[in-house]
Each structure stands twice: as C-alpha cells, then as structure tokens.
Amino acid sequence: MTRCTDFTHDPAARSWVGSANGHGDFPVQNLPLGIFAPPSGPPRGGVAIGSEILDIAAIAALLPDDARGVAPLADRATLNDLLGVGNDALRALRHGLFRLLTDPASEEAVRPALHSMTRCSLHLPAHVGDYTDFYTGIHHAENVGKLLRPDSPLLPNYKYVPIGYHGRASSIRLSGEDVIRPNGQTLPPGTQTPIFGPSKRVDHELEMAIWVGRGNALGQPIPIAGAREHIAGLSILNDWSARDIQAWEYQPLGPFLAKNFHSSVSPWIVTMDALAPYRVAQPPRPKGDPAPLPYLLDPADQESGALDVTMEVHLSTARMRAEDRPPHRLSCSSMTAMYWTAAQLITHHSVNGCNLAPGDLLGTGTLSGASDESKACLLELTQGGREPLHLPGGESRAFLEDGDEIIITAFAEAPGFARIGFGECRARIAPAPGLEP
C-alpha cells in the first residue's frame, strides 16, 4: 500500500507546544491549515498545534529554503494562493513546520508567532470559487432512492457516473454561524397547490469537504493517475437541506433553494500529507457491480485512494442545553462509505475540460454506511420523518427544530500512527425571518 509516510508521521514525535502532545485533534503529526485573526491584526494563514495556532508567514525566515518561498503566501486573508502551490510545496512546508515545532532549540524563536486558539477568530480557510456536491454515499443514495422510488432506488447511471451537481459558493459559512431556517414553497401531502412558509423539514447532511489544491486550465482534463496531487486536504461539511422544499422543486434540474441557504464547513484543512497513514484500499465493489470506466481507474488509486476517517454526528437541543444534558449522538460513519475515491471525483469533474481552481470545494455527498447507526441525515434516520427519533429527556425529532445544534466531528487513527482529528463543524438552527406582507 502506497502510504508515503515519513518522519512527520512518527507517532512518538512530541512538540515543545505542550498542549499538542496527546491532543485528540491537533498533535504535531497533523498541522492542519486555516485562516485566523489574532486579537489585533488581520486574518492570515496558520496551522493548528494543540490549543494554539502558529502564524505561518511570521516564521517564514526560520524555514528551510524549500519552504521559505511558499510561507509568505500564508500572509493573506484566504489560503487560495497557498493551496495552489501544489502538494510537493505543501509537503516541504509541513516538513519545515514539523521540525520547528519538535525541536526545542526553535522554541524561543517560534514562540512569539504562537497564538492561543481561544483568543483568535477563525475564518473560512479559502474563498470558494465553485462548490460541487457529489453523491458518493451509495447507502445514502439507496436509502433516499427507496423513499422516492421504492422499485428502483438506484438509477442506472449511479455505478458508472460519479453523480454530482453544482452548489452555491456564496452561502458556505464557517462552523459556528447560525443557520437561518429557510422560507420556501412546499407541497403539503395530498394537495396539488404549493404553500409558502418556513421549511418544516430542515435536515443536516454529514459530508466531508475536499479542497482543491493545484487547478487545471479550461479544456485540460486531470488524468486519474495524477488526480491526488490536485487535492490539498479535507474538512468537515454539513450540507443543510430543506427536505420539503427539495421534494417540490428538484425536478427536473436538481436541488436549488433546498440546499443553497447555508452550508457549514469546519475551519481546519487536514492536508493529504497528514492523512497519508490513514489511506486504505478502495473497498471492493459488490459482486455484479460494473468496473469503473478506464478513465476513472488507476491501480494506485484503487490500492490506497480511500481514507479511513471516522465521523460522528451529535444533536444538542435547546432543552438539552438548558438541562445540562450532553449532546446526543445521532450517527457514526466512515469515509470508506464513498463509492468513488476523491481522485475519481477530481478526474470525473474535469474530464470534459471543466477547470478547477485552488480553493474550490467538492462535497463527498452524505456518507451513510450500511448500518442503521451510520445513517448520516435525519431523512434516513427517521424514514422520511415517519419514525421520529426518541431523544434522552423525552424529546423527539423528525426534523430539526429552532435552537437545535448539530455537531460533527471526525478523526483518523491507524495502528502504529497517531490519532489526528478535524476539529468540529457545529451550527444551530435560527428561526425563519418573518414573511414580507
């Protein structure tokens, strides 16, 4: 298996930043990229290390030659330029940062560039030029398909085409920002005439976000063999959905207002290098499924193009918080639920010549697994709302109510390697605005 691990993945490595050692998300083996603003100063690029953030551009002069050139690209309000340098350069930066943060001799020089995370504001890591949402969770596609088309849940193209559609870039927001319940048209069951008002079926969707690194020019597809080099890293994504609006609007051109009111993304980009130890073979396709067409098939990608990342979804209601109850776990799933690898998504997206750019975001689609506990949205967990969930404390939920908060976490671990995490993607539902007269 081509994991391509190196000294930065040594589980015994320790940082002189004490909070990093044993940190569940951000040990020195992770070094995820993000945009932060210290208490006084504009937003800029940093890496999370334990409970602190290292200002990358501030320590550029301390880096070796091969990383010193790119570090100043972090001195911007977005990481687009840094992500665009490609993974070789990002690896050199990772190596340089790792050495500085593990070598006690560097502490004195580096320490002034460290900021306590709790005293900083975090920002969207990149300006998202285009956002594409895929549909790689085959169990999700089957579960949702069953609700809509009991006799043919999966359409004939699903196992050939990495199905995806364009989403809205402008409404992608950082974890923590409230999600305003959307108003819209819905068709009440058993009627023929739509009504207008707040959505009654707001749902979360557990996804991972794939950040595009190096882009491609219009008309120049990205071959599958090199596609991995165009992926900078991953964050957690919650693709909020209004199921009642979706059911009424989505034919024939796909989801629109049911999705574009808000998408939440976690602040830290866990790089492909950080994820190297957790690469696994793409799970074999079920017997009888067709092989991917040749343009999507690369032996190395099949051998190590999947990622063993575990994701958990928790719900915290207003009453749970008032009663000091902990959030309730809704589901636990894995990125191995993806029917297509991330590299296959990049190649398929560009095979017609479509141009991707640094900072573009690809959603994996809702990553439900085969088990009930891995169902990754309420639509699946409640059988389309027909079987509400019973929550500790006596509450129940078919879909989300105002004040409900969804918290998604993710982490990766593997024998012989450290555990690294993604932090969290968290947001709360706020009431719909009043209707205009």
Add this chain to the structure above:
Amino acid sequence: MTRCTDFTHDPAARSWVGSANGHGDFPVQNLPLGIFAPPSGPPRGGVAIGSEILDIAAIAALLPDDARGVAPLADRATLNDLLGVGNDALRALRHGLFRLLTDPASEEAVRPALHSMTRCSLHLPAHVGDYTDFYTGIHHAENVGKLLRPDSPLLPNYKYVPIGYHGRASSIRLSGEDVIRPNGQTLPPGTQTPIFGPSKRVDHELEMAIWVGRGNALGQPIPIAGAREHIAGLSILNDWSARDIQAWEYQPLGPFLAKNFHSSVSPWIVTMDALAPYRVAQPPRPKGDPAPLPYLLDPADQESGALDVTMEVHLSTARMRAEDRPPHRLSCSSMTAMYWTAAQLITHHSVNGCNLAPGDLLGTGTLSGASDESKACLLELTQGGREPLHLPGGESRAFLEDGDEIIITAFAEAPGFARIGFGECRARIAPAPGLEP
C-alpha cells in the same frame, strides 16, 4: 406603464463621437459597461460608444458630484465593485457620461479617454462569484419535456416555481473564445453500458444573462417590490450543452458535465436604465395557469417587468466560411418568452435567504418562443437530432460539428425610442482533446 425614461433616452440625441450616431448597437442612448484593455495598459472599465470605448475612470474628474464618486470604481480589472453600488448610482454615472458624450464642449477634454474598440482587448465584465441558470422559457421546457416525457412534458412545479439550478462559474468565458468539445460518458441508444469519448451532440442554447448589481446578506431575502434594483443589466449568454452526456448523467441531481465545460457571454452589460424604454407588461399567463404565489407578485413588476428584446442565432460552418457564404440564421426569438420576470428570479433565488453578490450571473434559460423559427437550440430545431437541418450549400446539421460557429445578437427597439443592441456572443467549436491512454 412605469418605464422611467429620461433625457438619456431621447432618440434625437447625438454624440460628438460620430460612429455612435445611427450605430446599431451602441448609440449614445445605450452606454453599456464592460472591461477593456487598451493596447498598452491593464484591463479597466469602459462604456461602448459607437465603435469606440470610453475609459470611465480616466474622465472621473469631469463628471458631476453624484457620479464622480463611483467612476473610480471602474479603475479595476472587473466591474464587480461598480455594479455593487446600485442602480441609483449607476444612473447618475449614466447621466454624467451621456452629458459629456453629447456636449460638443466636452470633446476636447474627453477625447483622450476614447479608444478604438478594434485596438482594445475585451474581457469578462465581472468576476462571476456564482452562476445560476434558470429555465424560464416555457416553450423550451415543453419542447424538451416532450422529447423526454411525451405524456407529461411540463412537470407540476413548473408554473409555481421559477425552476433553476447552479451552474459552473469558472468556465464562463468571453465571446470569441473557442469551445472545446467535451469528452464524457454517454449511453448509445439501445445499449445498457455507457461508453467514453467526445460528445456527438454538442448544442447551443440562446439565453440572456442577468447581472446582479447590489447584493443581499445571507438570510435577508429580496422582496419582489425592490428586486429590480438588484439587477445591474443584461448580456447575451450561450449555455453550451452536450445533449448525450446530459441524457445519461442528469438524473437525479440535474445537469453537470453536460453544461460546465463552457458558457459564453457577450462583453457588454446593457444596463437596466438603458433598457427602460423597452420594458413591457409581463405577457398574461395562458388561461388556467395558476397565479404566481404572493411573494412573487408585484403589480409594477407585472406591468413593466418584461423586456422586449429580440435575439437572433446564426450558424457559420467552416465550409460556409471557406465558400464565403454568410452565416445562416437558425432562429429569432424574444425575451418576452420568459414565463417569469427577471425580478421574480431575483426574489425567488433569495427567498430562502440565499445571498446574491454583485457580478453574480443568472441565465434566463433557453428562450424559445411558440413558433418553429424561435426554437432556440438544435435539440428543439431538429427534434432531438431526428430531423437534421438542411443548410444553404448542401450541408446539414443535427448537432454542432467542429469548426461550427454560433453567433448570437440581440437588440431592443420601441416606437419613439432609439434602437440599442447588445453586440454579439460568438464562439466556435474546437475538436475534443485526445483521450489519455
């Protein structure tokens, strides 16, 4: 009818720029906005006047107070900031520019800021943050629907929901840039297994592009009564489509690779003020059609929210050019084919809180009228390719071949007013790239 015309719409007005007088597209009554680069110098904002371009920022000091503040916003490589000031400020700019270009006393001071259009390069007028394509051409929707679903061509939501979907912003290109034929998966008729290769059914789609001016904050819908103020102006749009890729991929999430390989837009934004004389009442809905839901209904919009803009599509094949034949007219249609007004699209798009930004682009959808000659794409003109068009010179076409060029023009005229035009949106099909081994 609330046309809101003023002295800038006086058909008798003449400019000291001689080429403007009687110009089919750019008389002084038009003054469309665009981005140009003179032979030496970076891209910047200008207005087309006859066969010349006026550098807006260069004459800022000559403008009256209310326009002098915004003119420097044209000194950028995109018009986003200028479009974002809103239509009142754009109107003040229009008034100031009109006075300078009609007053012979201004010629000496203004002349140095004029550039011959043929010596300049033109650029995309704005950075498109998000691109949304609507489906307002009801005849197109019916014609396409008949090909797919002969018994129910229009889905039940069509007359209630302004159907739209998100397109790809990164592949929007200026008129003139070649369109590379896309490779992709298609399902040959009568088979069950897709093949991969160049699309055999590349098509044009005649649309108009609506440029968003002032935006809205996430969670703050734009009421219908004020929606017109969020539209900066219009250009011509060709939404290139690969019908064979589309047919195989589009279920259940809508068009993706069939559309995102290229969209062409004309260089000049004809402002809403320039279009004021050509406003007409929204054509009454056919008997039996439901009224729009209240959030989409505004008396002023119904009374003057449609636009009487005529559009023509011409095809020029490589052989026509070799034999010095003129382009062949494929269709002639009108923006009055829109089932929804531009203001209704703005309001619907934002009604769930989705945020629009200056420079966002909304496509109208393919604007076929009721007649055969107004069918606005080859899919309709050739009955899904079954009845190829016979062209002068003995050629025929079901879909576009390499070397074919589509030229779309548009203009508006009304009794008592000048004719103004949009220039042209033109692009040629280039061969697909070779397939990777």
